[in-house]
Amino acid sequence: MINPQKIIELFQHSLSFNKAYHVQWFLTRKCNYKCKSCNVWKDQKKEEELSTEEVKIGIDILRKLGIVEIVFSGGNPLLRNDIEEILAYASKYFITTIYDNGSMALKKMDALRYADFVAISLDSLDPDKNDYIKGVPGAWKNSMEAITKLNEEGFLVGVSVTISQMNINEIVNFTKTFVERKIPVLYCLYSYDLPKKKTFSIGEKNNEFEFIEREKVAKLCDDLMRLKRENPGILITNRTLQALKDYFLFNRRTWTCKALRNFFIIDHKGRISGCHLKAPVASIFELPEVWDSPKFERLREKYSKCQDCGYLCYIFYSIHSNASGTFEIILDQKETIRLILSKLKRKLTM
């Protein structure tokens, strides 16, 4: 939950130089959907997850490291029975975002009250197309009901859409539909994992989703920059959109990857790596000892030269990775921040 003390503390952290800022924690591999662009549901081995107590110890470690933001995803993190306890604990110290595929949010509203931001995934305004992408009948209805109800109840809820060849032509309309209702939209970009050693396999190669015309992605970046001038709630910065445009149009990477420097991931077993495509390099419990080690410095150097992926979240966290990056986000999203503050004010008076 957002409280003034937490915001002041986090703001101070976010202005520190050369500190990790963002963590994505894949709390579980359990998932009840079968998305065609994802590997997670195909690999539901009964592997051990961290216990509630272990997750809390991990949270304490992240706090000491000065982390500002944790995104809980999976699998579907709301399928964990202890998710309320985890969110209640984490939200005392961090900006916490949690992802849901739309199926669990209404069943776990008590838990979600602790999160700062709830992202519900939806990939099309067309129910049949969305359910085809998600591999589950009723997925569209679940997401729409969750988004509407959470918004009415005063939660900070956003729609998370994965842009791919399947839906690229409707992204502008999709965005308008939600931001006109004052519901923020955040974006992922279809990508798949190379067959290398990785910590958490997610993206599945699928020709239906792969972009055929790269110019279309570049044009979408222009369209979103234009839409942003009139609509708050489009949760992507112009600098990220410009980087994406250069990447798709000229195959030029205008950012340096900051994996393991400014962001890293934790998997369901508590293993740390720079991103989900890289092999684990430590356990979360070893983090205080290894964070400043020569081994981690060497890995940072190596990842800064890596060009193995174009995952949008990693591009964003590489671009906006330090104090000036935080200011850029604030300037870029000032109308969205105003929108969020007005929602919070409304929530307090409800």
Ligand code: SF4
């Ligand atoms: S994309 Fe998310 S909801 Fe879909 S199968 Fe993968 S983990 Fe589950």
Ligand code: SF4
């Ligand atoms: S570019 Fe960065 S985020 Fe992408 S695979 Fe390489 S190290 Fe990971």
